[in-house]
Every structure is written in structure tokens, then in C-alpha cells.
Amino acid sequence: MKAAEVTEKRTPGRPVGQSSGYEQIIVAAIEQFAALGFEGASMRQIAKEAGLSSATILHHFGSKRELFAVVLKHISESLENNPVLSNPGAAGPDTLQAVVEALVNWVRTHDDFARISMREALDTAERVENAKRWPLKAGMETIHKAFETAMDCQPGNLSGRMLALQVLGASFLFYVGEPVHRLQAGVPDAQWKDEFCRNLVDTALRFAKMDMQK
Incomplete structure (x- = not known):
């Protein structure tokens, strides 16, 4: 599945009403992890691809490991x-x-x-x-x-x-x-x-x- 095909459904653990920035991060993370793997992908590049700040990603996920776990889910x-x-x-x-x-x-x-x-x-x-x-x-x-x-x-x-x-x-x-x-x-x-x-x-x-x- 291409990252752009990720649906807008709420991920378990995601508060209702959370901003669409969450989906932007997931889409960018899938693309980066697919291309570079966990070790090769960086939070900075994921943020850039998502059009958001690194601080926004950390607000939603806390760490690259947590973001990767959501992608695997x-x-x-x-x-x-x-x-x-x-x-x-x-x-x-x-x-x-x-x-x-x-x-x-x-x-x-x-x-x-x-x-x-x-x-x-x-x-x-x-x-x-x-x-x-x-x-x-x-x-x-x-x-x-x-x-x-x-x-x-x-x-x-x-x-x-x-x-x-x-x-x-x-x-x-x-x-x-x-x-x-x-x-x-x-x-x-x-x-x-x-x-x-x-x-x-x-x-x-x-x-x-x-x-x-x-």
C-alpha cells in the first residue's frame, strides 16, 4: 500500500478530535520507513515530508520508536x-x-x-x-x-x-x-x-x- 492510501480512521489511542496533522505524519513516516528503514529514517525528514515541525511529531508520538510502532500497527x-x-x-x-x-x-x-x-x-x-x-x-x-x-x-x-x-x-x-x-x-x-x-x-x-x- 502506498502511504497516500492510509485512511483517515482513528488509530487506537488517538484522542477524538485530534488534528489532521496526525495523518500527515503517518503518511510521511510510512514513505520514509519504507525507503530507508527504521535506522535510516529521521524524525527531521519525516517532519519535512509531512510539512510539520519536529516538535509536532514529538507532541503526537514522543519518539521515533513510538511512531514506528504505530506504522507497524x-x-x-x-x-x-x-x-x-x-x-x-x-x-x-x-x-x-x-x-x-x-x-x-x-x-x-x-x-x-x-x-x-x-x-x-x-x-x-x-x-x-x-x-x-x-x-x-x-x-x-x-x-x-x-x-x-x-x-x-x-x-x-x-x-x-x-x-x-x-x-x-x-x-x-x-x-x-x-x-x-x-x-x-x-x-x-x-x-x-x-x-x-x-x-x-x-x-x-x-x-x-x-x-x-x-
């Missing part, structure tokens, strides 16, 4: 509110295909969110150790549970979670680096993204079939 909520991932339906191949396609399409249509999430996966080991407070936890659980439901995983069976991470990782790598990959492979742009999705669905279905035969 936006990402998590977009996954939690995905109609297919949040309510995949009965287990079976059709459901698994729908879940894979929904996750791939989420990455495909949420470019900034995907970039931030991928950077977070690379840089967040220390924060995930305390996962109860990790802002992406609920969104990731939504993905995992969707795959577990589609594969009818029993307690203790990690196959659904493993497949979810494989699909998510492949999608992140593919779409974030898509222009370079496409040029290297020489595949026409019109076929590239749809073909990737079909191949990933086929791989997931084969994985699930082998898991059921164990």
Missing part, C-alpha cells in the same frame, strides 16, 4: 482486516489457493507495507524476543492461522506456519525486487506477476499434498 491491521486471511473458510485445496492468492495480492498491492515488513523481519530479532509487545504480532498470527486452517493442521503441526513463512518470504523478495528480477529474466511485464502467483499457488498445493501423505 497500521500494517498489522491491514492483514487482520483482509477478508480472506481473517476468515479463510473450510480446509481444502480451494481454500489454500485462496489464502495464498490473498497473501500474494496483499504484498503486491501494499508496496510500502511490504518493504517495511521485510526490513522489520531482518532487523527485529531483539524486539521479537518480547513478541507480546511486537506490533506486527497480530497480523502475522492472522497469516499463520489462515494457512493452518486451510491445511487443517492439528495442534503441534507446524506445516501451516512454515508454508505461510515461505509464501510470505517469496512474495516479499519477488515484489520488492520485481523490476530487477524481471529485467534479468527477460519475462514480459504483462505475464510476470500473474505467472509468479500461479507458480507459488502450485508449489503450495504440492507442499500441502505431501504433508497430508506423511
